[in-house]
Amino acid sequence: MKSGVITAVHRDNKQKQRYHIDLNDEYAFSVHEDILVKYNLFKGTELDEAFYREVLVAEEKHKAYLGALRYLGIRPRTKSQLHAYLLEKGFLPDVAEEVCDKCQEQGYINDEAFARQWVEERLRLKPRSSYMLRMELQQRGVDRGIADEAVRAVTREDELAAxxxxxxxxxxxxxxxxxxxxxxxxxxxxxxxxxxxxxxxxxxxxxxxxxxxxx
Structure with missing residues (x-):
């Protein structure tokens, strides 16, 4: 694990929100601008091994969080889908879980809302039976109780129309x-x-x- 004094901070030429940090006149790591500011990673700042480790962990979590927001920005997802996506991108399970919890707390993922919207849109665009709707939700990682609650709103007339x-x-x-x-x-x-x-x-x-x- 590295330690030392930050001797230079270089802004990335292509990714303007990323910065490359030199320790003791040698490249050490790169961070997002948010992490740079949060940890005061400017020239002259001294990093011991514990601080260095903390910065790298924070950068990893921040990277996972930004990736999650991009993924969720495409269309609504379940917590299970987001967790699987982060693992697929190479993030550790505990990082994926923490980011999922953060996104849930901030309202970016909501399995109850996802399930209700899924049922409404399926009935409108791709008619399905209650059984199929329930199966589709569970395949996307929605808890069975949440899926049952969403499907409970489907009436016999809805099924007949489908x-x-x-x-x-x-x-x-x-x-x-x-x-x-x-x-x-x-x-x-x-x-x-x-x-x-x-x-x-x-x-x-x-x-x-x-x-x-x-x-």
Whole structure:
């Protein structure tokens, strides 16, 4: 571990918020401007090994935090997704956990809000059954209780509307009214998508009425 006196501070030519620090006339490390100011890393400042270690840890956490903000700025994420992203970028688990907690405290991640928004947008843009919505949320690391709460807001009418939207897409591709083979394929699709037996049966009746059949 290095120690000594800061003899020079150089601003990076490309990344204007990064600075290169020389200790005893030799390059030692680079830091973000925020860390530079926080730890008073200017010419003449003396660093012992403990202080040096503290600065490097702070820089690592700050780097992870800025990376997290960029990642979250693309679209909403769950805490689990952010944690996995930071690990993938090479940050240590305890750093990833601390940054996730910080982002959560600051409101940048909120699994409850994520789950509610996910359900609302899926129902509007990509209709799904309650079962599929719950599975999708859990696959993204949302706690089962939070997923259940978000999906609980989905009514039977919401599920029927989602099922009908899927059916309409399939029917539009047909040459005419759905025949029995088309009906079987459509109902099988709904079952694979996790729609309940009651919803599937209601859709079956609606398909039959399209063709003028009863029952």
């Amino acid at each position: 099922a009908r939207a899927l059916v309409e897409k399939k029917v539009r591709r047909l040459q005419g009214p759905p025949d029995r083979d088309d009906e079987r394929k459509i109902l099988s699709l709904l079952m694979r998508k996790g729609f309940s037996g009651g919803v599937v049966q209601q859709i079956r009746g609606e398909l039959r009425r399209m063709t003028g059949e009863q029952g």
